[in-house]
Amino acid sequence: MNATVVGAGVGAVLAIVAVTLGFWAFVVVAAAMLVGALVGRIVSGDLDVRRLADVLRGRRSSS
Structure with missing residues (x-):
């Protein structure tokens, strides 16, 4: 299935x-x-929870 x-x-x-x-x-x-889409992306490894938490806290990353 496509998007x-x-x-x-x-x-x-x-x-x-x-x-x-x-x-x-x-x-x-x-x-x-x-919420289901976010959980699915986390489980499949497409979304890094630590980076998401940093973004929500307003921290910036150089990598």
């Missing part, structure tokens, strides 16, 4: 949730998808 297909699927799910359950359900589902 376009995944993006379209995510958009469809969010649109269905927004129409059927309302705005706050849309926000909760979107937040859960974001």
Whole structure:
């Protein structure tokens, strides 16, 4: 699957949730998808947790 297909699927799910359950359900589902994507990237090794923490703390790295 490429990014376009995944993006379209995510958009469809969010649109269905927004129409059927309302705005706050849309926000909760979107937040859960974001957390799931972050966890997936951490588990697969695509995201370094230490670098992410440094960025969130405002620290800069030269490497």
